[in-house]
Amino acid sequence: MSLLTTQGLAVRHGENTVLHDVDFSIDRGEIVTVVGPNGSGKSTFLRSLIGAQSLSAGRLVRRDGLRLGYVPQKLHIDPTLPMTVKRFMRLPVRAGSDDISHALVEAGAGGLQSRQMSSLSGGQLQRVLLARALLSDPDLLLLDEPTQGLDQPGSAAFYRLIEDLRTRRGCAVIMVSHELHVVMSASDRVICLNGHVCCHGTPEVVASAPEYRALFGSGTQGALALYRHEHSHHHDHHHRAEG
Numbered sequence: 001m002s003l004l005t006t007q008g009l010a011v012r013h014g015e016n017t018v019l020h021d022v023d024f025s026i027d028r029g030e031i032v033t034v035v036g037p038n039g040s041g042k043s044t045f046l047r048s049l050i051g052a053q054s055l056s057a058g059r060l061v062r063r064d065g066l067r068l069g070y071v072p073q074k075l076h077i078d079p080t081l082p083m084t085v086k087r088f089m090r091l092p093v094r095a096g097s098d099d100i101s102h103a104l105v106e107a108g109a110g111g112l113q114s115r116q117m118s119s120l121s122g123g124q125l126q127r128v129l130l131a132r133a134l135l136s137d138p139d140l141l142l143l144d145e146p147t148q149g150l151d152q153p154g155s156a157a158f159y160r161l162i163e164d165l166r167t168r169r170g171c172a173v174i175m176v177s178h179e180l181h182v183v184m185s186a187s188d189r190v191i192c193l194n195g196h197v198c199c200h201g202t203p204e205v206v207a208s209a210p211e212y213r214a215l216f217g218s219g220t221q222g223a224l225a226l227y228r229h230e231h232s233h234h235h236d237h238h239h240r241a242e243g
């Protein structure tokens, strides 16, 4: 059974239909990247999957007991408020010191515990947010533009970390990204949103789809070939056809 499935998902903000007819599912261990122009409903989609945004139509089915880890696009912390990383990590869930240390190390942020949140670089902050999401031992991680503001090597390193986490924990990942050519190497599937699902499939299929090219142009093909690498592991997708 899929971890999570949507059928005909639709979301409205007032008169504005932001998403409609979104059919989607994700299985254990998959990394799915959501791309789309600004305002195309990517954040709204993630928020609807975690239950923070109500649907105006359609169905969302989550596997019983599914544990989610969500990294929001923006974090609002008053910069004048003193807050160490360790204290921040304790905010959402009652986590022990060992769990916090372990999650920070796993997210590549070991050693930052006593730093002030306001002193972190963009890349360090993203890793702390990821570590916090790991505290709930998620079956599914949802990341909303996790590499915003990072340079290309920083982004590539972050996506490698996500792949490592998936391999080690077997969790599934849904992430929003604008950096298609960088993120695609770490993605099993891509869905291109523009109010609805314009196209979906493997990164190569989406990059060459006319719908995608109409939105983004064709300039990413060469870079895509450059960044795509061979996976050293295999995913068993047979059950999807049966499920």
Ligand SMILES: Nc1ncnc2c1ncn2[C@@H]1O[C@H](COP(=O)(O)OP(=O)(O)OP(=O)(O)O)[C@@H](O)[C@H]1O
Pocket: 013, 014, 018, 036, 037, 038, 039, 040, 041, 042, 043, 044, 045
């Ligand atoms: N709370 C809200 N109230 C009204 N409209 C909203 C609200 N949240 C989002 N919208 C609108 O819904 C549309 C989709 O927004 P969303 O943030 O999901 O897009 P996005 O694809 O994530 O954009 P970006 O790439 O800029 O982050 C936009 O037109 C936005 O203005």
